[in-house]
Amino acid sequence: MTVILAADDFDLSEEAPAKINLALHVTGQRADGYHLLDMLVTFARHGDRLGFRASAHDEFSLSGRFSPLLAEASAGGNLVLRARDLLRQAAHDAGFEAPPVHIHLEKNLPVASGIGGGSADAAATLRGLTRLWGFPLPADTATAIALRLGADVPMCLVSRPLIARGIGEAIELLPDFPSFAMVLGNPLVSVSTPEVFRMLTRKDNPPFALPLQATNNRMQWIGTIERLRNDLEPPARALCNEIATLSQLIESQGALATRMSGSGATCFGLFDHLEQATAAAAALHSLRPDWYFQATETIKGDA
Numbered sequence: 001m002t003v004i005l006a007a008d009d010f011d012l013s014e015e016a017p018a019k020i021n022l023a024l025h026v027t028g029q030r031a032d033g034y035h036l037l038d039m040l041v042t043f044a045r046h047g048d049r050l051g052f053r054a055s056a057h058d059e060f061s062l063s064g065r066f067s068p069l070l071a072e073a074s075a076g077g078n079l080v081l082r083a084r085d086l087l088r089q090a091a092h093d094a095g096f097e098a099p100p101v102h103i104h105l106e107k108n109l110p111v112a113s114g115i116g117g118g119s120a121d122a123a124a125t126l127r128g129l130t131r132l133w134g135f136p137l138p139a140d141t142a143t144a145i146a147l148r149l150g151a152d153v154p155m156c157l158v159s160r161p162l163i164a165r166g167i168g169e170a171i172e173l174l175p176d177f178p179s180f181a182m183v184l185g186n187p188l189v190s191v192s193t194p195e196v197f198r199m200l201t202r203k204d205n206p207p208f209a210l211p212l213q214a215t216n217n218r219m220q221w222i223g224t225i226e227r228l229r230n231d232l233e234p235p236a237r238a239l240c241n242e243i244a245t246l247s248q249l250i251e252s253q254g255a256l257a258t259r260m261s262g263s264g265a266t267c268f269g270l271f272d273h274l275e276q277a278t279a280a281a282a283a284l285h286s287l288r289p290d291w292y293f294q295a296t297e298t299i300k301g302d303a
């Protein structure tokens, strides 16, 4: 009999919340080709979950709706294992033990979907293993390891509302930022991040007009979000026809604001209350049962 594991079966568990780019302005490009971005980011209560326990040898197991896809998609190595290996090396370099571990990943988020699932998993691995190994990871080493894993990993380490600049490493927390009810939608077509960046025709768009307001008022923030953009949305729409339909469908459910996250194809709709978001997700699911819809709430700045 095959036993299906879940993160809760483990001694220690970590959430890997979905990252939502409420706005993303491409403001320039570095000499190494990476793009300079201004990002307004929050995190959903919905996400992947990871479990950790000491083991006689290193093990990795998967469960969850999107685990079959991940097994074939991450031929370059799962980000969870790359995070484990980099952290172990840093622990050894600092004279700490980093014994074998069994890591379990509950993959609830669609893969290559603009909500940073792999980055969230990598960040949760760094948080979980520092706890399991009792390794006091210095903040600058954590950021350096995170950036080696991906531009989104430093912000996923924080997993709180924030503004990120540079390629994602310059982080400013937003302690007043409110929670939003949200619907996430994805047409289950994966969109390649490098390809979306390559399709950009303009790389010197206006940055955020700062300061963004320090308020906990939801409607004021929605006004601000609507004045901002996701500069990756036009190239992603050109690569993936479904994004336009998805965005219209979410909007038609009465969302207060609708936009694509990251490099797509996931789009989000903001709602007043979780009940409205839940009803919208159910209606969307009956319209497109073959797509992914999830109602959730986002994490507050001072949570």
Ligand SMILES: C[C@](O)(CO)[C@H](O)COP(=O)(O)OP(=O)(O)OC[C@H]1O[C@@H](n2ccc(N)nc2=O)[C@H](O)[C@@H]1O
Residues within 6 Å of the ligand: 021, 024, 033, 034, 035, 036, 037, 039, 114, 116, 119, 149, 150, 151, 152, 153, 166, 167, 168, 193, 194, 197, 262, 263
């Ligand atoms: C689009 C965002 O998701 C917004 O949060 C991120 O900027 C992308 O973060 P990520 O998925 O962690 O990206 P990485 O794995 O570091 O980069 C994937 C590829 O995207 C392109 N890339 C990524 C980030 C960035 N600021 N400029 C880029 O041009 C590069 O071609 C890079 O090789």
Ligand SMILES: Nc1ncnc2c1ncn2[C@@H]1O[C@H](COP(=O)(O)OP(=O)(O)OP(=O)(O)O)[C@@H](O)[C@H]1O
Residues within 6 Å of the ligand: 070, 073, 074, 075, 077, 078, 079, 080, 110, 111, 112, 113, 114, 115, 116, 117, 118, 119, 121, 122, 152, 191, 193, 262, 263, 264
């Ligand atoms: N644990 C993981 N979860 C998801 N993808 C992973 C993981 N490990 C490796 N990958 C690889 O990373 C790629 C990007 O996956 P991810 O789901 O993080 O993309 P994304 O949501 O578009 O991220 P971003 O918003 O940061 O651009 C996938 O195509 C997959 O091959």
